[in-house]
Amino acid sequence: MDIIDNAKAHEEQDRARAMHNQKASRTPEPAQHTTSGHVICIDCADPISAQRLVAKPNAARCIDCQGFFEQGARHAG
Template identity: 50%
Template sequence: MPDLYDRAQEREQQNTQDAQAHYRASLSPEPEQVIVAGCVLCIDCDEPVQAARLAAKPNAARCIYCQGEYEKEQRRHG
């Protein structure tokens, strides 16, 4: 049975891997935005990219949901 120290090490390793994957994803160039009638549309689902997302990342090309799915897929295929 793993003790508290072993579980803490496992969690730290997972957090490090997640942070590294997030960092690598942030380095990849952002795809070009699709803008229709002044509205940025998600390149994956064609829905408008949320204003809060654009405020945080003005060059975002995906809505927050699709970006999350994209990042999950990137982590799976590393």
């Protein structure tokens, strides 16, 4: 195996590891809560904006609560 083949093998291993880590880090989106036809944030109970739902149709949290959730904290509206 020459240096190019060796580099390619390492690159493929790194790519496979990165893809595995990415899949492992994904958590399923919680179910949406709806009231009177509006999607309600599961954390603060405020309606989720239409813009947020266009960007992420299955969003269960408003953009603010999602930010807090991703930082490991909870936001209570």
